[in-house]
Amino acid sequence: MTDDDFELSAPELSRDDLLVLDDPRFTRDTVAIVTGAASGIGRATAVALAANGLTVVGADIDDDGLAETERLAAAVDAEGKIDCVQTDLTDEDDVDAMVAAASDDGQLRYVANIAGMQHIDPISEFPMNKYDLLQDVMVRAPFVLSKCAMPHIKAADDGVGAIANMSSVHGHYATRDKAAYITAKHAITGLTRAIAAEGDGTLRGFSVSVGYVLTPLMLDQIADTAESRGISEQAVVEDVMLGQARTKTMMTPAEVANLFVFGFSQHANHLNGSDLCWDGGYTTTYE
Template sequence: MTQDQVAVPAVTRETIHTVDDDSFAEENVCIVTGAASGIGQAVALTAAENGLTVAATDYDEAGLEETVDRADEIGVAGSVAPVVGDLTVDEDIERIVQEAANLGSVKYLANVAGMQHIDAIEEFPMDAYDRIHQIMLRAPIYLTKLCIPHFRETADGRGCVGNMASVHGHYVTSDKVAYNVSKFGLRGLTQSIAAEGEGDVRSFSVSTGYVKTPLVTNQLQDTAEQRGISVDEVISDVMLGQSRVKEMMDPVDVANLFVVGFSKLGRHLDGGDLLFDGGMTLTYE
C-alpha cells in the first residue's frame, strides 16, 4: 500500500449499515464529537441515516458545514445539526449538550474527536500533551457526566456512550505517549460507565488499527522523519506490518460499528471493546 491508497473515501448511502431499531427515531439525539471529518463525520452521517437526530460538534465550522452538506447529498433519513464548540472549554462542552437537548431527547453519545502529536517522551511538549488529554479523555468524561441525566429522562430511561478507542488502547507504539495514554483512559471510562450504569446506561469502545482519516494521513511525514524511513514504509511496515489484513479500514466501516453498538444488537455489549484491528494485537510472528 502506498500513500495514494490511503486517501480518505467519501461516505455513501450504500456503505452505511442500518438497523431496524425503535430507538433510532428523530426524537432521539446522538451527539457526535469530531464530526467535521474522518470517523466523526462518518459516525454523524451513519447515525443520521439510521433515523436519529445528530448533534454534530467540532471546532471546525467549515468542516461541519461539509458534513451537513454531505448529509443533504446522501439524503439521510434523519438529520444533522451542526454545533460548533471547543472541547477544551468547559462552557462549550456544556453548551453542546444543552443545544443537543434542545433538538430532542439525548440518548446517544459518540466520543470520536482526536488528534495526534509525534515525539519521544523526553521531547514531548506538555502543551501538546495537555491539549490531547483535554480533547480525547477529559472532554469525553465531562460529556458523559452531562449526558447521563438526559439519558435517564428519555422515554425508556436508557442511553449509551460509544468511545473511539484504538489498538493503542491495547498496546502502544513509540512516540505517541499522549495518544496512547488517552486511548487506554477511554477504555477505563467505558468500563466505569458500565460499572455505574446498572444496565440502563450502557457503554462500549471501538478499537481499530489504522483508518483512512486525515489524522492518519497527517502523521505520515512526522512518523517517517521520526523513524528515518520513507512514508511508504510507514504505511507498509508500521501501520500495516503486524496486521493480517493488508488494508486500512474506511471511516464508514468504523461508523457502522458504532451503529451496532448503539442499537438493540448491542444490548449485551456493556463496558466491552469492539476490537476490529485486522489481527494486530492478538497475533504475533
C-alpha cells in the same frame, strides 16, 4: 509499486457504505451527539446515524468542516438530520451548552466521543503543551461530556441509551513515539467501564478499537512518522502500520462508523463496559 507511485487519500463516503438497521429508537425523536464531527471517523459516524433516522448533533471546533458534514448527510439522503454546533471541547461551558441544545432536539440517548488528535515524539522530547492538549481533548472532554449527558439519557422515557468512546489498538498495547495518545486511549477504557458501572444496565458504555483508518489525521500521521523515522511514506504504511496486521488494508471511516451504529442499536444490548475491537489481528497475532 515504487515510492514515486505511492499515494493515499481519504475515501469518499457513499450511501452504500453505511450500515442501516431497524431499531424502534432510531427515529428523529432520538438525539445522538457526535464529537469530532467535522472530519474523518466523526463525520462518517454523524452521517451514518443520520442515515439511520436519528437527529444528530455534530460537535466540533471546525465550523467549515461541520457545514461539509451537513452537506454530506443531505447527499446520502439521510432520513434523519444533522444539527451542527461549533464546540470547543476543552471548554466545559461550551460542552454544557452543546448538550443542553441537543436535549432540546428530542430525547438524548446516544453519545459518540470521537474527537481526537495525535502528536509524534519520543517521551524524552515530548512537548508538555501537546501532552496536555491531547489529554484535554481525548480524556477530559469525554468525561465532561459524559457527565453532562448522563442525566439527560437517564431521563429518557425508558432510560435506555449508550455512551461510546473512540479507543484504538493503542488502547491495548503501546508503540514508540505516541506516548500521549497511548496514555489517553488506556484512560478511555477506564471511563468506559465507569460509565457501565453507573449506568444501571440501561445506559451502556462501550468503546471502539480499530487499527489504522484512512482519515486526514492518519494521512498527516503517515507523513510525520516518515519524517521522524527517516523512511518513506510507503514504508510507514506497509511495514510500520500494516506490518503486524493480518488484514493488509486500512479501514475506512464508514467501516468504523458502522460499529458505532451497531453498538447503539438494540442488537448490542449486552455490549456494556466492553470494547468492539476491529483490528485486523494487530493485538492478537505476531510473527
